[in-house]
Amino acid sequence: MSSSDIFDVLNIQPKSSSPHPQTSQSNAGSSKTPKPQVTGMQRELYNLLGDNTPPIVIQPTSKFKDRLVSLTKPSPWTYAEFEATPYVKLRHWVKGSKELLEGQSPKSSFAKYDQKLTLPEFTEAEYQEFMAQPATQAEKDTGAGKPAWSYEEVQYLFDLCRRYDMRWYIVYDRYSYDESRTMEDIRAMFYTVCQKYFQAKDPGNPMLSSLSYSKEQEIQRKRYLTRLLSRSAAEIAEEEALIMESRKFEMAAKKTLQEREAMLRLLDHPQGDANVSQFLTSQGMNQLYNNLLNDKQRRRKPDPSPPENPWMKQQQQFAQQKQQLQLQHQQHHQLRDQKRIEVKTDPVTPGSPKQDSPSPGRKPSDQSAAPRMNKKQKLEMQTAMRRKQDSEYAQHLLKNFNAEERKSLGVTLHGEKLAPGVFLRSSKISTFKPSIQNKVVSVLQELGLPVRPAMPSAAVVQHHEELLRRIVTLLDLKRQQDKLEAEKAIVK
Structure with missing residues (x-):
C-alpha cells in the first residue's frame, strides 16, 4: 500500500509540489464543493465509487402505506341485526358501539320505499x-x-x-x-x-x-292489437303509402288555404282617396312598385318571390309582340322572294314539261333560297307555333258554346299566355310611354271618364282597352295632321 492509498482512505488531500498553480486551484475547488448526501447506502461504500456517481439514487421503499397519524379516536362499528320483513331478519354493519345498539332491532332504511296498495277488506x-x-x-x-x-x-x-x-x-x-x-x-x-x-x-x-x-272494450282492444301485430310486410307497405298520400293531401289543402287567405287579403284592400295621377307614368309606376315591395318586406312575412311589376311585364309583352310581328313579316318576305326566284329560274311553257333537275350553270347552294335562322329565331318560331296550337285546341273545345253561353259561364279565350298566380284585371290595362300617356289621361278627363274603371269586369276592361286604342289612334292622326299643316305653312 502506498502513501497515496492511505491518504485516499483517510480522505486527506496530499500537498502538490507541481509548478502548475491552476491544477492545484482546480483540485482545491473540487474538494471544497459539497457532495450530495445520499441515504440508503453507507458512507464508506459510497466513497469507494469515486467520481462515478450512480444515475439513479437508491432510496429505501416500503410496500405498505405509512401509518395514519390521527389524534381523533376511531368510531366503533357494530355488526347489528335488523328486520328486513316481519318474517326475515338480517345483519349489517352499523356505526356505533355494541352497548348502544344492544337490545334494538331497527327496521331497514329502505323500508320507507316498501309501499303496499290499500285494498278494501270486508267480511x-x-x-x-x-x-x-x-x-x-x-x-x-x-x-x-x-x-x-x-x-x-x-x-x-x-x-x-x-x-x-x-x-x-x-x-x-x-x-x-x-x-x-x-x-x-x-x-x-x-x-x-x-x-x-x-x-x-x-x-x-x-x-x-x-x-x-268495460270488458267488451278490452276484448275488442286486444283483438285489434292482435290484428295489428299480425300484418304482413305488403300490408305494412300499403299502409305507409296511404299515410304518405294522406299527408300530401293535407299539405295541398293547407297550401290552398294559405293561397285563399292571401287572395282575400289582396281583394280586401282599403280604398284610397288620394290622387293617383302621379302613378300613371312609368316613373310613378316604378316608384309605386318599390313602395309596395318595401311595405311587404316590412309588414308581411318574407316571401322569396318578389311581387310582379305590371309595368315591366307590359313592356316585356310589347317586346315579344314586336318580335313576333317582325318574325312574321320576315317570313312573309322570304316566301315572296322565294316564289319570285322560282318563277325566274324555272319558267314553265304550256307545251314543255316541268324540269325537276337544276340547270348546269346553277350551283347546288342556290336551290334553297330561304336563309338559315339562328337559334333564337327558331325558339321564337317554336313558341309561336305552340301558342297557335293551344289557341286552336281551345277554340275546338269552345266551338259548341255560343257567345251568350260563354258570357254567362264566364269562359274566355285568351290570345296571349297569362302569368301564373292571382292578379287584378285592372293591372292588365294597357299603358303607354309618358308623352302619350299624359295626352290619353287628359282626353279621358275631358270625356269625364276615370283613368282606371271603377268596376273592372271583363266586358268593361275590354271596352276600356278599345277606347284607349282609339284615343291613341286619334292622337297619332292629330300629330300627323299638325305635322302636315306645319310643313304646308313653311311651303307658303
Whole structure:
C-alpha cells in the first residue's frame, strides 16, 4: 500500500509540489464543493465509487402505506341485526358501539320505499250484503255480474292483487282457483266488487268514477292489437303509402288555404282617396312598385318571390309582340322572294314539261333560297307555333258554346299566355310611354271618364282597352295632321 492509498482512505488531500498553480486551484475547488448526501447506502461504500456517481439514487421503499397519524379516536362499528320483513331478519354493519345498539332491532332504511296498495277488506256478511244490490246498466253491459263468484274466490283474488300489487298478468298467471276464468273476467270482477263496496260504504268517494271497467272494450282492444301485430310486410307497405298520400293531401289543402287567405287579403284592400295621377307614368309606376315591395318586406312575412311589376311585364309583352310581328313579316318576305326566284329560274311553257333537275350553270347552294335562322329565331318560331296550337285546341273545345253561353259561364279565350298566380284585371290595362300617356289621361278627363274603371269586369276592361286604342289612334292622326299643316305653312 502506498502513501497515496492511505491518504485516499483517510480522505486527506496530499500537498502538490507541481509548478502548475491552476491544477492545484482546480483540485482545491473540487474538494471544497459539497457532495450530495445520499441515504440508503453507507458512507464508506459510497466513497469507494469515486467520481462515478450512480444515475439513479437508491432510496429505501416500503410496500405498505405509512401509518395514519390521527389524534381523533376511531368510531366503533357494530355488526347489528335488523328486520328486513316481519318474517326475515338480517345483519349489517352499523356505526356505533355494541352497548348502544344492544337490545334494538331497527327496521331497514329502505323500508320507507316498501309501499303496499290499500285494498278494501270486508267480511263474508258484508260481501253478501253489498253484492245483493241490483246490478247497474254498466255491469249488465260488461257481464261482470253474470258468473257466480263465491266469497272465498273473491278473497283469494284480493289476496293475489295485494301480494303482486295488481300486476294483472302476474295475477292471472298465479290464479289457480278456477281455470276457466280469463283475465278480463278477473279484472271485471275486481272492479265490480270495489265499486259496490264503495257505493255501500262511502257513496261520495271520488274514486267511484275511476272504478269503471268495460270488458267488451278490452276484448275488442286486444283483438285489434292482435290484428295489428299480425300484418304482413305488403300490408305494412300499403299502409305507409296511404299515410304518405294522406299527408300530401293535407299539405295541398293547407297550401290552398294559405293561397285563399292571401287572395282575400289582396281583394280586401282599403280604398284610397288620394290622387293617383302621379302613378300613371312609368316613373310613378316604378316608384309605386318599390313602395309596395318595401311595405311587404316590412309588414308581411318574407316571401322569396318578389311581387310582379305590371309595368315591366307590359313592356316585356310589347317586346315579344314586336318580335313576333317582325318574325312574321320576315317570313312573309322570304316566301315572296322565294316564289319570285322560282318563277325566274324555272319558267314553265304550256307545251314543255316541268324540269325537276337544276340547270348546269346553277350551283347546288342556290336551290334553297330561304336563309338559315339562328337559334333564337327558331325558339321564337317554336313558341309561336305552340301558342297557335293551344289557341286552336281551345277554340275546338269552345266551338259548341255560343257567345251568350260563354258570357254567362264566364269562359274566355285568351290570345296571349297569362302569368301564373292571382292578379287584378285592372293591372292588365294597357299603358303607354309618358308623352302619350299624359295626352290619353287628359282626353279621358275631358270625356269625364276615370283613368282606371271603377268596376273592372271583363266586358268593361275590354271596352276600356278599345277606347284607349282609339284615343291613341286619334292622337297619332292629330300629330300627323299638325305635322302636315306645319310643313304646308313653311311651303307658303
